[in-house]
Amino acid sequence: MKFDIKEEDMIIKPYNTEGPIYIREQKGxxxxxxxxxxxxxxxxxxxxxxxxxxxxxxxxxxxxxxxxxxxxxxxLPQDFMILALLFMVGAFALFFVTNWLGRVWCGYTxxxxxxxxxxxxxxxxxxxxxxxxxxxxxxxxxxxxxxxxxxxxxxxxxxxxxxxxxxxxxxxxxxxxxxxxxxxxxxxxxxxxxxxxxxxxxxxxxxxREKMCTIACPYSRFQAVMFDKDTLLVTYDSKRGESRGPRKRKADPKELNLGDCVDCNLCVEVCPAGIDIRNGLQYECINCGLCIDACDDTMEKFGYQKGLIKYASEKQMEGKKTNPFRLKLIGYGALTALLIIS
Ligand code: SF4
Ligand code: SF4
Structure with a gap:
């Protein structure tokens, strides 16, 4: 299948550090x-x-x-080891969650x-x-x-x-x-x-605001290391969405040679990180799912199937099955459990 993606859409625009981001309130x-x-x-x-x-x-x-x-x-200060152990439990638990569900710590908690x-x-x-x-x-x-x-x-x-x-x-x-x-x-x-x-x-x-997460927070820089092809990340289904473009609600997208993305821009307007998820995985994304809520609303209005943007692994997007029992995930989980028991 050939996708008709416009050249300007393929350029990953640099993160906008100028001025405030006006976030659209989203329910869902x-x-x-x-x-x-x-x-x-x-x-x-x-x-x-x-x-x-x-x-x-x-x-x-x-x-x-x-x-x-x-x-x-x-x-007491001499019990520093216990505190260090508690921090290590927290760190490995965070690695476990990040490998499983991406940056949900950032997006939710x-x-x-x-x-x-x-x-x-x-x-x-x-x-x-x-x-x-x-x-x-x-x-x-x-x-x-x-x-x-x-x-x-x-x-x-x-x-x-x-x-x-x-x-x-x-x-x-x-x-x-x-x-x-x-x-x-x-x-x-x-x-x-x-x-x-x-x-x-x-x-x-x-x-x-989001500048703390994108510029100052060191965790945002290295957590991609914990991702693998099975990590669930907020993903835009470009095969289904492209070519994007506006249309009337009752218009047949196939006749217009369009995909399911109606280019309403709502996924961008609700994004607290100020990015466009349609440009692919970006380190600024905090996996909060607000663009999913926004896009699902649009899909519903146009009578299309929901899930044009969804939590999905790279494997899932390639039509393969996500492996819930991979070595990295089990390793982080086992280390967390071991530290708690000790
Ligand atoms: S709204 Fe979407 S693109 Fe923006 S941070 Fe949340 S999950 Fe990522
Ligand atoms: S919300 Fe959905 S339909 Fe609207 S621009 Fe984003 S991806 Fe396209």
């Missing part, structure tokens, strides 16, 4: 998983310092006394993603849809613009301060931390750390 199966998981993880992060065990804070990393308490177990999702949600509620936000940023500053911008940044700052305070509650007993906050009695050092973490949250989730 994968977005629902991201949202629900995001809520669960965020509430867990806030709740953990409030859990009591034997009359004490269950999880506390007391820097002043250099003791780490976790559900009655007290770790990374704090940067969750906070970005929250900040975007707030932004959309205050400044409106993607088109409204673009228009707002291009238009002249009016009273309404000032009102929207001040409201948005105030909401972001409140979230950032609460995030930083929740984080500090892992290092300072939560009850006294919040009591001192309410009575404005924070010491200089506590205020310094809270404001530093709040500033980082505000900057990362509000401004740097």
């Amino acid at each position: 199966f994968f977005q629902r998983i991201r949202r629900n998981l995001g809520w669960l993880l965020m509430l867990t992060f806030i709740a953990i310092p409030w859990i009591q065990y034997n009359g004490q804070q269950a999880v506390l990393l007391d820097v002043a006394t250099q003791t780490f308490t976790i559900f009655g177990l007290t770790l 990374c704090p940067q993603t969750i906070w970005m999702l929250m900040f975007s949600w707030v932004e959309q509620r205050i400044e409106g849809t993607r088109n409204q936000r673009i228009k707002l940023d291009k238009s002249q500053w009016t009273l309404s613009t000032w009102r929207k911008k001040i409201t948005k940044h105030s909401a972001w700052i409140i979230i950032s301060v609460l995030t930083a305070t929740s984080f500090m509650a892992y290092f300072i007993p939560a009850k006294s931390l919040y009591m001192e906050m309410l009575t404005f009695e924070w010491s200089g050092i506590t205020s310094f750390w809270v404001f530093l973490f709040a500033f980082c949250t505000y900057g990362n989730a509000g401004f740097l």
